[in-house]
Amino acid sequence: MDNHELTIDRVFHALSDPTRRAIVMRLSAKPSAVGDLFAPMPMALPTLLKHIRVLEECGLVATKKVGRERICEMQPEALRTTDAWLAQQRSVLEARLDRMEAYVLDLQKTENKNGRRKKRK
Amino acid sequence: MDNHELTIDRVFHALSDPTRRAIVMRLSAKPSAVGDLFAPMPMALPTLLKHIRVLEECGLVATKKVGRERICEMQPEALRTTDAWLAQQRSVLEARLDRMEAYVLDLQKTENKNGRRKKRK
DNA sequence: CCATCAGTTAGTCAAATAGCTAACAGTCGT
DNA sequence: ACGACTGTTAGCTATTTGACTAACTGATGG
Numbered sequence: 471m472d473n474h475e476l477t478i479d480r481v482f483h484a485l486s487d488p489t490r491r492a493i494v495m496r497l498s499a500k501p502s503a504v505g506d507l508f509a510p511m512p513m514a515l516p517t518l519l520k521h522i523r524v525l526e527e528c529g530l531v532a533t534k535k536v537g538r539e540r541i542c543e544m545q546p547e548a549l550r551t552t553d554a555w556l557a558q559q560r561s562v563l564e565a566r567l568d569r570m571e572a573y574v575l576d577l578q579k580t581e582n583k584n585g586r587r588k589k590r591k
Numbered sequence: 592m593d594n595h596e597l598t599i600d601r602v603f604h605a606l607s608d609p610t611r612r613a614i615v616m617r618l619s620a621k622p623s624a625v626g627d628l629f630a631p632m633p634m635a636l637p638t639l640l641k642h643i644r645v646l647e648e649c650g651l652v653a654t655k656k657v658g659r660e661r662i663c664e665m666q667p668e669a670l671r672t673t674d675a676w677l678a679q680q681r682s683v684l685e686a687r688l689d690r691m692e693a694y695v696l697d698l699q700k701t702e703n704k705n706g707r708r709k710k711r712k
Numbered sequence: 713c714c715a716t717c718a719g720t721t722a723g724t725c726a727a728a729t730a731g732c733t734a735a736c737a738g739t740c741g742t
Numbered sequence: 743a744c745g746a747c748t749g750t751t752a753g754c755t756a757t758t759t760g761a762c763t764a765a766c767t768g769a770t771g772g
Contacts, residue, residue, distance in 0.1 A: 483604070483607035486603035486607055491676075494680060498684040504749065514732060514733080515748090515749075516733085516749090517731055520729090520731090537740075538748050538749070540749070540750095544684050549684065556674045559615060562616075562619040563667055563670065567667060626717090626718060637719090638761055658718090659717065659770070661718080661719070
């Protein structure tokens with residue numbers, strides 16, 4: 471019953487498919503009906519529909535029925551949450567690499583001062 | 592033959608699994624041997640090994656054999672590439688939403704000037 | 713040198729995924 | 743009212759995934 475859950479699991483999984491990433495790119499530019507999204511896609515309509523459902527269930531996209539069309543549009547929040555996870559990892563990782571680089575540079579400086587016979591046995 | 596490909600597909604897929612995200616988080620903090628990663632995981636060793644291979648094949652992690660251990664460490668580049676994709680979508684989407692908000696605010700202002708009978712039928 | 717330690721390979725299995733076709737169901741224009 | 747338009751549902755299939763156990767390989771450490 472409780473679909474439309476915004477779990478990082480689901481969002482990453484949704485974005486792992488090139489068709490779904492293409493949909494996300496189009497919907498980021500502007501909301502569209504299912505038929506508009508379908509036009510350029512090399513697959514059957516029900517297949518596309520299923521991709522849209524996946525995007526909906528992870529919270530990346532919301533849809534509403536208007537007449538006989540279904541309009542799809544991006545939900546900025548899901549994108550932000552996922553971006554935040556990635557940014558967090560990057561910052562932890564890159565902070566550590568920077569510290570390491572600083573440490574190595576410091577080592578080199580110390581070596582230059584204290585002992586130059588390093589290269590000989 | 593050509594594994595270790597850094598495709599956005601593979602990176603997103605790799606990150607869609609909570610076990611693999613946990614590995615990424617630990618390796619972002621510091622490189623570790625397979626055994627260290629294994630210790631807190633509630634699964635068999637070969638299962639963990641396979642997760643590590645997935646991370647390796649998408650370019651997120653690199654490993655090297657040292658004695659009888661295998662040391663794993665993060666590859667910052669893969670994280671950056673994926674982060675860039677997400678950031679790009681966010682910027683397109685949020686720029687559009689901002690324009691739309693501005694437009695709506697402008698409409699409201701115009702209405703306030705021209706016609707106040709809006710609320711009555 | 714041989715037991716233990718740290719992975720590794722191979723093989724099995726259930727569930728999930730992405731694709732298809734065929735048939736059905738609301739809406740709209742005339 | 744009815745045909746065309748736009749989805750939608752219901753199966754079916756092949757492939758991939760994430761998990762397991764059992765058996766194997768290559769490095770220590772004593």
